[in-house]
Amino acid sequence: MLALKEVSKLLQSARERYKRGLFIVEGKKPCLEALRIEGAVQCLFLTEGFAGSDDGIRLLSSCRKSSIEASVVAESSLKKVSELVTPEGVMASVSIKAIEGAFFGRYESALEKGFPMLFLENLQDPGNLGTIIRTAEAAGVSKIVLSRDSVDPFSPKVVRATMGSIFRVPLEVCESEEGFFESISERKREGFLFYAAALSGKQAYTDIIFEKKAAFMIGNEGSGLTERAVACADEAILIPMEGESESLNAGIATAVILFESKRQRGKQRGNEWKRKDK
Numbered sequence: 001m002l003a004l005k006e007v008s009k010l011l012q013s014a015r016e017r018y019k020r021g022l023f024i025v026e027g028k029k030p031c032l033e034a035l036r037i038e039g040a041v042q043c044l045f046l047t048e049g050f051a052g053s054d055d056g057i058r059l060l061s062s063c064r065k066s067s068i069e070a071s072v073v074a075e076s077s078l079k080k081v082s083e084l085v086t087p088e089g090v091m092a093s094v095s096i097k098a099i100e101g102a103f104f105g106r107y108e109s110a111l112e113k114g115f116p117m118l119f120l121e122n123l124q125d126p127g128n129l130g131t132i133i134r135t136a137e138a139a140g141v142s143k144i145v146l147s148r149d150s151v152d153p154f155s156p157k158v159v160r161a162t163m164g165s166i167f168r169v170p171l172e173v174c175e176s177e178e179g180f181f182e183s184i185s186e187r188k189r190e191g192f193l194f195y196a197a198a199l200s201g202k203q204a205y206t207d208i209i210f211e212k213k214a215a216f217m218i219g220n221e222g223s224g225l226t227e228r229a230v231a232c233a234d235e236a237i238l239i240p241m242e243g244e245s246e247s248l249n250a251g252i253a254t255a256v257i258l259f260e261s262k263r264q265r266g267k268q269r270g271n272e273w274k275r276k277d278k
Contacts, residue, residue, distance in 0.1 A: 002043045002093050004073055008081040010093065014152040017096070023154035026084055026091040028055050033164045035062050040098040040167075044068060047075040050089030059090065083156050096154060103143075103170035114212045115142040116261055117187065119194075121180065121229050122220040123150045123250060130161020131251040132218070137165040139258035140265070145172045147180040184232050187215055196225055196233035197253055199246070205237045210261050221250045 002022070009016045010024050017023050022042060025034055034040045044063050050056045051072045063070040079087055118141045123129050129151050136144055146153060153159075153173065159166050174180040184194065195210065196217040217233060219225030224247070230236055239248060239256055248256070 004045060004071070004077055004081060007045070007091065007093070011081065011083055011156050014155060017152065017154055021096050022093045023096060023159065024091055024156060025094055025159055026082060026156070027088045027160075028059075028090055030159065030164060031059060031090050031092045033167045034092055034094045035059070035066070035068075037098060037102045037167060038066075040094050040102070041066075041068050042093045042095055044070040044092045045078060045090065046070065046072050047078050047087075047089035048072055049075060056090065099167065100171070102167075113140070113142075114265060115140040116210070116214040116216060116258070117141065117143050117145065117192065118254070118258070119145045119147075119180075119184065119215060119217045119229075120150055120219075121147045121217065121225055122223075123218070125221055125250070126151050126155055126157035127161050128221060128249065128251045129153060130158040130163075130166075132254050133158070133162045133169050133171075134165040135251065135255045135258060137169045139255070139262045141169065141258065143170040143172060145180070145183050146174065148174050148176055181228070181232065184215075184229075188232075193235070194233040195257075196230045196236045197238070197257060198225055198230050198233075198236045199238060200230065201236035201238035203235060203237050204240050205257050205260055208235060208237055210264055214261060216254075216257055216261070218250055218254050 007024055010020065010022055025031055031044065044059060046056055046059065051060060060070055075089065078089065078091065082091065118136055120129070120132065133144065133153065151158060153166065153171055172183065174183060188194070190213070192213045192215045193211045194215045194217060195208065197219070217225055217229055219229065237257070239253060
């Protein structure tokens, strides 16, 4: 069983997370989300106060049914390792491999519906990445591919910012820079067209009719996509802006483009329904 003192290492170190194959979630809702995925939760920690609450009793019952180890600890002990200012009194260690395994069916299903892919290169801000993962779920993204040098999607700040979407959006973290570009090449061979969000873009995102097999590329918050990444794109697109602003926050730019893609998919489906009615 994972000791509570080991939780601190998993919260603070990406290397430790991947070495152990575990990450930590805090709070009632994230723990409930994780428990819905078979084999995901490895251990649950609850404070004495939370364990006696209705939510705590429900979580403990779920653990017993699934043979998951649960440990009731002192509130002061959990507060020492928690990253929250006001801990809810519950946290869980979650298997990265189990989360990735749960994605397979969802990815194939999303692709069949024409949902796009999202490639993120060298994103550094945890809040941005968490927001993008949450937005990607809402906009119907089939999968997110992250370059090696991006912030770890299983870091506590990212996990919190996803508001549970970390458990529902398929993620691929590339092991090397070449792995990222090989993933792009592989999707191109499958017929995907790539659209890079870049200041060098000549076409406004609203002037493009995105193909059914679309993949969007978003780069680093400060420097954007690398020249190599932009060169891989079939089209470099930009978001026209008023005033003196040169660029948008990466999370906002992603949302703007993804929801335009979603709007177009809805319009296309509407046209298909009209044709069927005639």
